[in-house]
Each structure stands twice: as structure tokens, then as C-alpha cells.
Amino acid sequence: MSFDPSFLFPPGLDLWPAIGLITLSFFTSAITAAFSLGGGMLLLSVMVIVLPVSALVPVHGLVQFGSNLGRTVVQRRHIDWSSAVWMCLGAIPGAIVGGQFVVILPESVFALTIGVFILVVTWIRLPRQNAHSPYVLTGAGAGIGAIGMIISATGPLTALFLSQRPDRRIIVATNAAIMSVQHLSKIAVYMSLGFLIAPWLPFVLMMIGAGLLGTFAGSHLLERLPEQVFRLGLKLLLSVIALDLIRRSLWQ
Numbered sequence: 348m349s350f351d352p353s354f355l356f357p358p359g360l361d362l363w364p365a366i367g368l369i370t371l372s373f374f375t376s377a378i379t380a381a382f383s384l385g386g387g388m389l390l391l392s393v394m395v396i397v398l399p400v401s402a403l404v405p406v407h408g409l410v411q412f413g414s415n416l417g418r419t420v421v422q423r424r425h426i427d428w429s430s431a432v433w434m435c436l437g438a439i440p441g442a443i444v445g446g447q448f449v450v451i452l453p454e455s456v457f458a459l460t461i462g463v464f465i466l467v468v469t470w471i472r473l474p475r476q477n478a479h480s481p482y483v484l485t486g487a488g489a490g491i492g493a494i495g496m497i498i499s500a501t502g503p504l505t506a507l508f509l510s511q512r513p514d515r516r517i518i519v520a521t522n523a524a525i526m527s528v529q530h531l532s533k534i535a536v537y538m539s540l541g542f543l544i545a546p547w548l549p550f551v552l553m554m555i556g557a558g559l560l561g562t563f564a565g566s567h568l569l570e571r572l573p574e575q576v577f578r579l580g581l582k583l584l585l586s587v588i589a590l591d592l593i594r595r596s597l598w599q
Contacts, residue, residue: 355553357402357546364397365550369557376414376558379502380421380519380565385585387411387500387526388465392588400457404449404499405537406547411499412530413555415523417562422520427512431521433481434488434505435528441492442532446540449496455596461498462592468503469585484508492529496536502526 356365371393379386391407398406419426487508495501505525509518538544544551 355549357550359399360397360550368394368397369550369553372410372414372554373557373561373564376418376561377565379414379523380418380562385503386414387502388468388585389588391461391500392465392585392592395458395461395592396588402542402547403457404496405534405542405544406551407499408495408530408533408537409544409547409551410554410558412527412534413551414558414562415527415530417555417559418523419520419527421562421566422516422523425514425516425520426524427509427517427521428524430479430484430509430512431524433484434491434508434525437485437488437490438492438495438525438529439532441489442496442529442536444489445493445496446536448493449537449540457497457596458592459596461500462589462596464498464500465585465589465592469582469589488525488529492532495529495533499533501529505529 356362368390371390375386375390377386378389387407390410391403394407395403487505491501491504494504502522506518506522509521512518512521534544
């Protein structure tokens with residue numbers, strides 16, 4: 348009797364697209380482990396092509412929660428807890444507020460918002476924020492938490508408020524800790540809105556496992572690549588995918 352792996356995947360997700368996403372989870376986690384951002388956006392850009400839009404943000408949030416939690420544990424010595432705690436405190440009420448907008452937005456708006464967001468964060472030079480005030484950090488955490496309910500990949504926005512920290516490892520580790528809480532808050536709100544995790548759980552756990560391996564690989568190997576060349580290639584890939592998302596959302 349042949350083995351049927353279909354029980355590992357939710358209805359509507361075929362074997363090869365699922366394997367492709369699991370493999371991609373490894374590489375995107377490696378990217379984020381090395382550069383603090385980029386991997387979540389790339390994963391989201393591909394997931395929106397494969398997954399139903401109604402499941403996109405919560406499933407992406409589950410995978411990113413596992414990836415960021417693994418990175419938090421691996422790089423825990425470099426976390427700036429004074430910044431992480433305040434932004435996490437804002438993320439929880441921000442996710443609750445953002446959840447009120449999720450139920451009223453049509454699916455095409457999700458795809459359009461994600462596409463525009465990716466282009467803006469990829470190509471526009473956003474102002475650096477030298478934010479250390481608890482009030483600023485808490486407010487930023489709330490705003491980003493609300494936005495994350497719709498866009499999901501908000502790591503670059505969080506990194507803006509950490510960009511002046513003196514060590515790159517502090518930025519990467521602190522961003523991972525903050526995003527872990529933001530994604531966990533997002534998952535809780537989506538569950539309260541009726542999203543069922545159980546059909547997606549085996550698939551998500553496989554993606555998280557691949558992402559954990561990618562975290563170790565990225566921490567040790569990707570730092571050796573020419574960063575400017577790598578970032579340019581990533582920008583071009585993200586831009587092509589984002590433009591396709593915008594085209595498909597407008598066509599709908």
C-alpha cells in the first residue's frame with residue numbers, strides 16, 4: 348500500500364506547491380537571520396500566489412512566529428530587552444484594533460496592499476528612527492501590530508525603530524523577539540475571528556522546522572555573501588512579485 352502524504356496538507360493545497368513553500372521557508376529564514384529583514388516579505392509574496400487569501404495572513408503569521416521564535420532563542424544574547432518589552436506591550440492592543448479592519452476588507456484589497464507595501468519598503472528610503480522613548484516604542488509597536496493584521500510581514504517597519512542600535516546583531520535579535528510577540532498576538536486575534544488552525548498545523552510545523560534549519564544556516568553562512576549584490580537581487584525579485592500581485596488585484 349502506497350503512502351499518501353495528502354493528510355499532511357490542508358484541503359486545496361497540492362503536494363508540490365506545499366513542498367516548494369517548505370523549501371522556501373528554509374531560505375527565507377536564512378535571509379532574515381543574516382539581514383534582519385526580507386525573508387518574511389519574500390515568503391509572503393510567494394504564499395499569496397499559492398494559498399487562499401483568507402488563510403494567507405494567519406498561516407504566514409504562524410510560520411513567521413516559529414521562525415522568529417527560533418531566531419530569538421539562537422540570538423538571545425544580543426536582544427535589547429528595554430526596546431523589545433515596550434514595543435511588545437503595544438503590539439497586543441494594536442493587533443486587536445487591526446483585527447476590526449480585517450473582516451471588512453475584500454480579498455483584492457489584501458493583495459493590492461501587500462504588493463504596494465512590498466514595493467514601498469523595498470525601494471523607498473524610509474527615514475531612520477532613533478527611538479528610545481518608551482512612549483514612542485509602545486506607540487510604534489501598537490501601530491505596527493495593527494498594520495500586521497492586514498500585511499503580516501512588518502519586520503522592516505520594526506527594524507526602522509531599531510536601526511540606530513550600535514550592533515547589527517542587536518537589531519536582528521531584538522527584531523526577532525518583537526516580531527515573535529506580534530505574530531503570536533495576530534494568531535490569537537485571527538482565532539477569535541474564527542480561523543481554524545487545525546487543518547493547517549502539520550503543514551505549518553514542517554515549514555517552521557525548515558525555517559529553524561534556515562536560521563542556523565543564515566547565522567553562519569549568509570554573512571559571507573557580498574551584501575550589496577545579494578540585496579539588489581532580492582529587491583528585483585520582490586519587485587517582480589509585488590507588481591504581479593498588484594496586477595492580479597486590479598484585474599479582479
